[in-house]
Amino acid sequence: MVPQLCGLVTGNPHPRRTGQHRDFGVLWLSDVASQFGTAVHFVAIPLIAATVLEAGPVEMGLLTAAGTAANLLIGLPAGAWADRMRRLPVMRYAEAGQALLLASVPIAWWAGALTYPHLLAVSLLCGAMFTLFEVASQSYLPSLVARVDLPEANRRLHTSRQVMHFSGRPAGGALAQLLGATNALVASVFGFVASLLLLGRMNRERPAVAVQPRGRLTEEIGEGLRFLFAHWLLRPTTLFSMIHNFFLNVYVAVNVLFLVRDLQLAEGSVGLLLSVTGAGGILGGLTTRFWSNSFGTVRALIVVTVLTTPFRLLVPFADRGWALSLFVVGVFVGGYGTVVFAVLQVSLRQSVCPDRLLGRVNASTRFLTWGVIPLGALAGGALGALLGIRAAIMIAAVGMTLACCLLFVAPLRHLREAPEELLSAEADLTRIVGDEPDRDRHDEPDTSAR
Template identity: 35%
Template sequence: MRSDSPWRVSDFRTLFSAAVLSHLGTNAGYVAVPLIAVEALDASPGEVGALATLATLAFLLIGLPAGAWVDRLPQRRVLIAADTARGLLFASVPVAWWCDALTLTQLYAVVLLSGCATVFYDVTGQSILPRFVGRDGLVQANAAMVSLMAVTNVVGRGAGGGLVQLLTAPLAVAGAAVSHLASAVRLLWLKEAAAPAVPADRTREPLRAQIAAGVRHVLGNKELRALALCAALTNLGSQILNTMMPVLFVRELGLSAGMLGIYWAAGGLGLLLGSRCARSVAARLGYGRTLGLAGLVLAPAGLLVPLIGQGLWLWVAGAGWLLAMFKTGIDNVLGVSLRQRMTPDAMLGRMNATFRFLLTGALAVGAAIAGLLGELVGIHPTMWVGGALLATAFLPVFLSPVRTRQDLPPQAAPTPTPTPTPTTPRPAAEAKGTGATTS
């Protein structure tokens, strides 16, 4: 029997330690790659926007089928392959730079292909977690993973900015490559990683039908739909802001890469504080009320971010960014725990893939909008669009049944597999239902 504490589960400790390395690599690359484009390749705001779009486009291209595949594939191998691929792709950037052959086209290819690997890594990581820690340990495990993401945002982005300033951006990307490869090696110690057995009827079910079942499970449930819409709008607004940050800091404000790293690290600190407070506040106020009040009180701080400028305004905008990310940290812990509890094991991969499709697809759309608006109306008006979206993203949850939920729902029951009648020779069609959900 699994303990309520995830730290007593050796596979969770292995997954967590590998995620430390993987997230450090991701965040170092997050700072270094756009700075390579701006400083070394003289990229325009539109080209920076295209780079950020391609980094997340994979979730729109393969995000939904990835969930169906992850529900069937050996998940330990998926995680290892994804981190290995990202490490090798990032390693190609400093090699090309040293050979004086680095181009924007190569950066576009690297971020697109590494984004494909990230699809499988993220979907698999969220799908495998409940099998390691049990449903009773989900909130604590998710709090640990979101806290990790926040800490690595602080350390990885701060270090990424510092490495760019001290060693140049291509060498910072080399550090990101090493981190991903080290994570792949650590995952070799992962033992319990097999996906649950796939029923015989599902092995014959068309991929499109399996994807549709996952989409209906999410969009057909009022609470899951509200959580998805809130998170997608948050990502849309934050990506518009983040896409313009390197251009704003380096070109318009004349600030260093190190200052950009510190600014992004402040958002990571907000994520960390929010994730650490989420459990205790939810235990006192209730899960839904915590999500609703956090949005009502903290989300408007997103309107402070477009005020960014020299002197005092840099601190005002930084405080707004920290508060907005504090709210996001709370959302990540409680929202992910809610959706995992509402989903049966056999649907986890498809549920997570649907969320990642919507959430990370919003990042791709946000980056494209940022690049387009940056070229047409300028950087500062574009920042105000992002800030307004970030400030209002809480409304879908605030106006939904989620706001009244006191506790986590009971564990979702497995989706029943009806026995086909002789006149219905297509048992796969019966699996298209949404499964057990909480309405």
């Protein structure tokens, strides 16, 4: 059973200082404010492109790609930087940058100077700030809570994020309908400013992790990549996430156009329907502990994904009237499974990765799994223009479903939990990334007892 999180709920004594318990609470609140800002501009920026600037499928695909292109451009160096520098200042600068960039959009519109290239540039630069924040935040968390408590900490963070998606996206749609899509971005700016102020209240004198001696940047990046691909638990889950995210963003690139043009729904309804994924994610975050307790962390990754992903095949059959429920069920169940998988995957990665490599391994994972997002978005825009929006969504659903096959590789399918020898930050790296466990060897982990 996952322990209660370091004194945050039960007040149980723990080796970590009380100030660190407080800092996790501040980090949690800051993340809530930041995710509200992200949820609002997730809806507002595509609506500005579609309704104010009259963008087509290709332009929408480019806009979605721009928002995640930073994962390809700076994803790997961001991890090395996170291991070189204190991570809390990086998080603060990233939030300040997003607030300033998003504020420029309504200002330009009020001045009658808003253009599609401006919106594209804001999306690209906000994506860069978001990448820096996420890499630093995921690497900072293990310094605030014990490794055994990481699943619970990640569950709380992911659940609150989904709550913000659930509330922020319809709020963004409602604000866009009442005030205009450009004015709705002001609420997003306030969210990032609130996050910045909260981060400023965190313990200033304590570094997130000991700053590592600087070597050649390429060598440091390569060390993180080698660890990730040599690790027989992290490799298959990362490859699955790559393919799943590619096809998920084929869908994301055209889903607003699908709702606005094919189904002819109003902005408020679009925001509400986009929040359905968040509702599924909330339930996923709340029930992650059930899956890990029932099946074990490793096996739950497979079971949840295989059971939930095929529901995405319902989405392209959605239409006005009762058939709109197909959209709701498909994205709700799909969002549920995605969040459960994400919580278990990031907790597993944080648990088996040594502290000195954590920033680079997190960034390498993000580079690979998020780096395909702009490629998927570009493919979605192209498929929408060539084959039609429904056909693009069907291709996306089939691709995500087939990606589940990657999770059945040995030895992943034979394990309930990660072997104990991998759950130490001080474990020998050769042992961690060495040969996969042989089921016939006498020192095989006793998976049947887990």
